[in-house]
Amino acid sequence: MASLQTRITYLKSLPAVRERSQKVFEKAKANQLHHFEVNFPKLDNAVDLVISLIRRDYADLSSIPPHSRWRHFDVGGHSRVQRLIDSWESSGKLEITRRILDLFVVSVLLDAGAGNAWSYREKETGQIYKRSEGLAIASLDMFNAGLFSSDKSQPHRVDARKLVDITVDDVAKAFQVNETTNPLDGLEGRANLLSRLGKSLDNHPEFFKSDDKSAPRPGNLVDYLLAHPTTKSSSIVQIDTLWSVIIDGLSDVWPPTRTSLGGVSLGDVWPCDVLKSSSKDSQGDDDANEHLVPFHKLSQWLTHSLMEPMTKILDIKFEGIKNLTGLPEYRNGGLFVDTGLLTLKEPDRARGISYFKQNYRESNDDTEIVPLFEASDPVIVEWRAMTVILLDKVAEKIREILAENLTLAQVLEAGTWKAGREIAQKLRPKTKGPPIAIKSDGTVF
Numbered sequence: 074m075a076s077l078q079t080r081i082t083y084l085k086s087l088p089a090v091r092e093r094s095q096k097v098f099e100k101a102k103a104n105q106l107h108h109f110e111v112n113f114p115k116l117d118n119a120v121d122l123v124i125s126l127i128r129r130d131y132a133d134l135s136s137i138p139p140h141s142r143w144r145h146f147d148v149g150g151h152s153r154v155q156r157l158i159d160s161w162e163s164s165g166k167l168e169i170t171r172r173i174l175d176l177f178v179v180s181v182l183l184d185a186g187a188g189n190a191w192s193y194r195e196k197e198t199g200q201i202y203k204r205s206e207g208l209a210i211a212s213l214d215m216f217n218a219g220l221f222s223s224d225k226s227q228p229h230r231v232d233a234r235k236l237v238d239i240t241v242d243d244v245a246k247a248f249q250v251n252e253t254t255n256p257l258d259g260l261e262g263r264a265n266l267l268s269r270l271g272k273s274l275d276n277h278p279e280f281f282k283s284d285d286k287s288a289p290r291p292g293n294l295v296d297y298l299l300a301h302p303t304t305k306s307s308s309i310v311q312i313d314t315l316w317s318v319i320i321d322g323l324s325d326v327w328p329p330t331r332t333s334l335g336g337v338s339l340g341d342v343w344p345c346d347v348l349k350s351s352s353k354d355s356q357g358d359d360d361a362n363e364h365l366v367p368f369h370k371l372s373q374w375l376t377h378s379l380m381e382p383m384t385k386i387l388d389i390k391f392e393g394i395k396n397l398t399g400l401p402e403y404r405n406g407g408l409f410v411d412t413g414l415l416t417l418k419e420p421d422r423a424r425g426i427s428y429f430k431q432n433y434r435e436s437n438d439d440t441e442i443v444p445l446f447e448a449s450d451p452v453i454v455e456w457r458a459m460t461v462i463l464l465d466k467v468a469e470k471i472r473e474i475l476a477e478n479l480t481l482a483q484v485l486e487a488g489t490w491k492a493g494r495e496i497a498q499k500l501r502p503k504t505k506g507p508p509i510a511i512k513s514d515g516t517v518f
Contacts, residue, residue, distance in 0.1 A: 077335045084339050084367050085320050087312075087396040090461060093348075093366040094398070097458035100347050107347045108452045109459065110416040116463070118412040120470045122496065123488035127475065131487055134475060139482035140400070140490060142177050142184070142378035145209035149200055153213060158386065161229070166386050171292030173382040175231035178291035179221055180212040181375045182266055182326060186403065186513040188258035189504040193249055208248075215247045223288060232288035233281075236271025239264060258513035266326055273325035280322040294318050295383060305392075312393035315379065319372050332365065342367040343454045366458050368401050377482055399464025399485055401457035404493035407507035409463050410456075411496045417444060417509065421452050429510065441501040445510040453511055464489060 075083070083089050101111045131137050138144065146153045154173065161169045184205055193207035194200070195214070202210050215221060219228025220243070223235040241264040244250075250257045257263075274281045274289040280297050281289035297318060298304060303311045320340070327340045342365055349364040376397060383389040399405055409415045417425070425444020432445060446452050468484045498505045 080362055081334050081337050081339065084334070084342050084362070084365060085369075086367075087316055087369075087373075087398070089367050090369060090373075090398045091396075091465070093345075094368075094401075094458040094461035096348055096363075097345060097366065097455060098462040101459060105347065106455060106459075108418055108421050108455045110418060111459070112413055112416070115412055115414040116466060116470075119408055119414055119463075119489075119492070120467055120474075122408075122412060122492045123467060123484070124471060124474060126491055126495070127471070127487045130491075134479065134483075137479070137483040137487045139381055139480065140377055140485035141381040141482075142181050142209065142374070143381050144486065145184075145206045146180075146213055148202060148206040148210065149198065151198070153210075154382075157229075167295070170295050170382060170386045171290065172229050173386070174292035174295060174379055175221070175229075175290055176213065176216045177378050177382065178375065179216070179231050179236075179267065179270070180209055181371065181378050182270060183212050183263050184208050184371070184374065185259050185263065186511060188256065188513065189506050191248075191250070191255055191257040211248050218247075220247060230290055230292070232290045233271040233274035234288035236267050236274070239267045239271075241265075262328070262513075265328070269326045270323065273323050276325055277322040280318045294322070294379075295387070298383075298389070308388060309390050309392060310383075312376070312391050312396060315376060315391065316372075319375055319379075320369065323372070323375075334362065339365075339367065341369045341371065343449060344451075345454045345458060346451045347455060366454060368457055368461070370400050370402055370457075373397055374400055394480070394482075397481065398461050399468070399481060399489065401460040403507035403509070403511060404490045404497075405464055405485070406456050406460040406493070407497055407509070408489055408493035409460060410508040411493070411500055414463065415456070415459060417452065425452065425509065432512065441504050441506070443501070443506065443508055443510050445512060447512050452509070456509065 100106055101109070127134070127137070143154055158169055158173065161172060187204050187208055191207065192201050192203045193211045195202065195210050216229065216231070219225065221231040221235055222228050223232050224230065241261050244264040244267070245260055248257055249255060250260060274291065278289060281291060281293045283289060283293055298310050298314060299307065301310070301314050303314055324338065324340065327338050329338065332339045332342045332344065344364050345366045346364070348366065380391050384391070410417070422444050425446055426442060429442055429445035433440070464481070464485070467489060468479070468481050471484055471488065472479050493507070497507055500508070
């Protein structure tokens with residue numbers, strides 16, 4: 074059997090996400106899933122919906138942007154990121170890139186599910202935003218106010234020294250949280266995550282150190298990438314190099330309760346009961362941990378999001394992006410439930426409904442009740458694994474019909490994520506939430 078370190082390295086890798094999810098998909102094809110029924114012909118329903126949205130919104134398919142945090146900052150028709158870039162013109166492209174990466178790292182890590190009740194009123198426009206867009210604008214306001222910088226003369230940066238001191242009260246105030254009228258799911262988890270991010274920056278100076286004596290900052294990763302020996306012609310970066318920064322350099326941000334091997338936290342990796350084997354290794358563990366399925370959703374979301382500013386500002390190109398997968402979160406996954414491709418089995422549905430009612434006793438008769446589960450629940454793990462592969466299947470069919478050169482990131486942005494949101498709005502107009510809810514701890518969705 075492979076050594077412990079080899080198994081850890083594999084489970085933290087990008088190829089493992091698709092390979093392990095494919096094992097779950099094979100179980101689905103054999104009608105052996107534990108928690109979902111699969112109606113494979115209804116894959117066409119999802120494909121048709123996604124294509125209809127792409128054709129509605131993009132006459133020119135080449136204009137489809139990648140799925141990235143950048144889109145959320147520009148909600149409401151305001152080019153907020155570009156305005157920042159323009160205002161920093163005198164600082165030079167490299168420093169501008171560092172600042173944008175600083176912003177994107179903290180914003181993506183704060184982008185776990187906010188819940189149905191929370192909203193944010195933007196200070197500049199007075200407009201109200203919810204969910205991912207609300208979290209993005211809130212984090213942008215924090216960034217502009219210098220709340221992530223320990224240097225008052227340089228507010229537009231994020232550094233380790235300031236992050237480690239951020240408290241739950243700081244985050245609550247910045248996100249306009251009121252436990253009664255404006256509650257935010259996973260509030261404490263978000264604050265703890267920022268503090269752990271600061272420690273992670275300190276613990277990995279090889280990726281994040283500054284040339285001067287200032288505190289390590291996320292944006293310095295661009296210097297590491299450009300200087301890396303695998304970087305070609307000074308601007309062609311291997312995706313595995315960026316991935317190593319994110320998966321290893323930011324490994325300390327994940328809660329200690331996550332799945333671990335040999336005392337090493339694996340992050341967004343979970344046991345999947347449909348893959349559990351009766352065979353045991355000499356230590357009594359499941360053989361080679363074949364039952365563990367990695368997703369690394371926030372890490373992949375961060376990877377997608379960091380590539381775009383580096384490409385736009387510094388003209389960096391990335392090789393190996395095909396190893397990235399679709400994001401197994403509730404919008405993409407919700408699309409497959411709401412189109413009838415995946416149906417939660419009745420015992421799990423009843424269990425999830427019961428858990429929803431236990432957690433939301435104050436709900437009134439008009440509340441749209443959906444099954445609710447913890448992120449670690451076997452239902453959610455199976456759902457996410459199926460989502461990874463079904464996104465690949467949708468992308469393959471869309472390329473056959475529309476254009477062979479559409480990237481998975483474009484399919485996510487123009488189609489699946491948007492389709493998941495729009496069908497949720499039609500089917501559950503009050504909450505606009507997903508068909509299956511995940512109890513957020515502020516670190517997964």
